[in-house]
Amino acid sequence: MGGKTILLVDDDVDFLEQTALRLRADGFVVVTAEGQARGEEAVSSGTPFDLAVLDLMMEHPDSGFVLGHRVRRARPGTPVLLVTGVTGETGLEFDAATAEERRWVPADAVLPMPIRYEQLQAEIDRLLG
Amino acid sequence: MDSLRVLVVDDEAGIRMAVERALRVFVVKVPDFGMEFGLAIEQAASGEDALETIRKAAPDILLLDYKMPGISGLDLMDRLNVDGVDVVTIVITAYASLETAVAATKRGAFDFLAKPFAPDELKSVMFKAAKHIVVQREAKRLAAERKHVRFELLSVVAHEMKAPTAAIENYLRMMQDRVLGEEVTAYDHPIERAIIRLDGMRKLVNDLLDITRIESGRKTRTVVDLDVREVAAACLEGARELGLPRNITVDLAAGGPVPLKAARGEIELILNNLLSNAVKYNRDAGRVDVGVEARDGAVVLTIADTGIGMTPEECGRLFGEFVRIKNDKPRSIEGSGLGLSIVQRLAHLYGGEATVASTPDVGTTFTVRLPIGA
Numbered sequence: 417m418g419g420k421t422i423l424l425v426d427d428d429v430d431f432l433e434q435t436a437l438r439l440r441a442d443g444f445v446v447v448t449a450e451g452q453a454r455g456e457e458a459v460s461s462g463t464p465f466d467l468a469v470l471d472l473m474m475e476h477p478d479s480g481f482v483l484g485h486r487v488r489r490a491r492p493g494t495p496v497l498l499v500t501g502v503t504g505e506t507g508l509e510f511d512a513a514t515a516e517e518r519r520w521v522p523a524d525a526v527l528p529m530p531i532r533y534e535q536l537q538a539e540i541d542r543l544l545g
Numbered sequence: 546m547d548s549l550r551v552l553v554v555d556d557e558a559g560i561r562m563a564v565e566r567a568l569r570v571f572v573v574k575v576p577d578f579g580m581e582f583g584l585a586i587e588q589a590a591s592g593e594d595a596l597e598t599i600r601k602a603a604p605d606i607l608l609l610d611y612k613m614p615g616i617s618g619l620d621l622m623d624r625l626n627v628d629g630v631d632v633v634t635i636v637i638t639a640y641a642s643l644e645t646a647v648a649a650t651k652r653g654a655f656d657f658l659a660k661p662f663a664p665d666e667l668k669s670v671m672f673k674a675a676k677h678i679v680v681q682r683e684a685k686r687l688a689a690e691r692k693h694v695r696f697e698l699l700s701v702v703a704h705e706m707k708a709p710t711a712a713i714e715n716y717l718r719m720m721q722d723r724v725l726g727e728e729v730t731a732y733d734h735p736i737e738r739a740i741i742r743l744d745g746m747r748k749l750v751n752d753l754l755d756i757t758r759i760e761s762g763r764k765t766r767t768v769v770d771l772d773v774r775e776v777a778a779a780c781l782e783g784a785r786e787l788g789l790p791r792n793i794t795v796d797l798a799a800g801g802p803v804p805l806k807a808a809r810g811e812i813e814l815i816l817n818n819l820l821s822n823a824v825k826y827n828r829d830a831g832r833v834d835v836g837v838e839a840r841d842g843a844v845v846l847t848i849a850d851t852g853i854g855m856t857p858e859e860c861g862r863l864f865g866e867f868v869r870i871k872n873d874k875p876r877s878i879e880g881s882g883l884g885l886s887i888v889q890r891l892a893h894l895y896g897g898e899a900t901v902a903s904t905p906d907v908g909t910t911f912t913v914r915l916p917i918g919a
Contacts, residue, residue: 430712430738434719441724530711533718 425455452479472500484522498523592616611638
């Protein structure tokens with residue numbers, strides 16, 4: 417797994433910092449972007465990455481969706497992991513467990529907040545496996 | 546136009562017809578609420594008929610004859626009360642005795658009409674009944690709305706607590722797992738960040754308490770004769786201290802006393818919220834200029850900063866709850882997102898308003914108008 421690059425986009429600076437630190441400790445190269453706008457810049461800049469971890473709600477309620485589509489267009493086949501604290505609470509329930517869902521949800525997996533690093537690690541291993 | 550359903554219950558066909566004729570084209574206007582109603586008249590010749598009609602669909606207003614063979618007016622009211630039917634009942638009676646009135650009132654009658662009655666008397670009673678219905682409906686709607694707003698605030702608050710809780714937990718786990726090694730000093734930054742997030746949570750709790758106090762604690766307000774300039778001068782001290790490390794100047798424009806009848810704590814809350822924003826979102830070596838003056842029948846507070854400013858779109862949603870405008874300020878700024886909402890709620894409490902004018906990269910000016918003697 418070592419040496420692979422992960423794009424991490426979230427508007428919570430502490431989540432970025434903690435997750436980046438742990439991923440780096442696990443041997444990943446991590447590119448962080450705070451918020452949707454910076455995330456879009458990172459995606460369009462051409463910086464290569466092997467997987468994207470995107471927060472759903474940032475500047476807009478659907479920031480992660482927009483970014484997910486950008487990633488899919490800019491780098492087809494790159495796995496996208498969507499992290500969200502809103503499913504269930506807002507009635508905005510969705511998952512990316514089936515192929516049908518993955519057709520409209522621009523993600524290969526959806527993880528609910530708050531998320532333990534071990535969960536994230538397991539999902540990343542699975543998607544990059 | 547909405548219409549109110551009126552059921553006329555009387556064993557005398559003449560009365561029923563007279564009511565129908567008088568009310569058929571009558572429009573009830575309730576100008577206080579900007580509403581107009583037409584009346585849809587239905588008839589029932591006996592208590593039994595009426596009961597059947599009402600059980601199918603309850604009318605808004607019941608014009609009920611007191612004395613009928615079979616089920617009497619009083620009997621009918623008893624049964625409706627048992628069934629929990631919510632209807633405004635006007636009792637028609639030829640025997641305008643005290644006894645009748647007491648018996649009907651006990652059963653919840655809204656008003657009386659003495660036979661024989663003129664069309665104008667009937668219309669005046671109908672107007673009163675319609676107004677009563679409108680007021681009741683409005684009260685119900687407001688109660689429901691308040692409940693909804695409260696629930697929404699609660700769920701957003703719960704959500705607002707989740708992110709800092711997770712951040713703090715994760716920093717603690719990092720330490721627990723010795724992610725940065727055995728040396729304690731390696732964790733200085735995570736500890737500092739955790740404290741900043743805890744500080745943010747404490748602010749959120751304090752601000753929520755302020756909001757709850759504004760919403761419900763009106764009884765405990767002590768309104769006194771204040772000199773707002775003097776209050777502002779006192780608040781300025783705190784802001785100056787806050788601005789000192791970043792060399793930010795905070796000044797109050799000169800002038801005489803500015804009297805207002807107000808609760809000191811509330812005026813302080815307005816000023817402190819605006820002043821701490823003006824310092825927090827300022828540039829290093831920037832300025833905060835505070836004005837306090839009486840103008841056009843109001844005390845006008847202005848707090849102008851030389852900070853990062855905002856776009857009109859950002860200004861537009863600024864006074865909502867949990868709005869934090871994203872910017873490139875240092876991460877040590879942890880706001881609850883409730884400060885300006887508190888300012889606006891307080892301004893409204895005084896019959897006034899808080900407004901904002903801003904230019905990106907130039908600065909922001911907040912103005913709070915508090916009418917004198919409102």
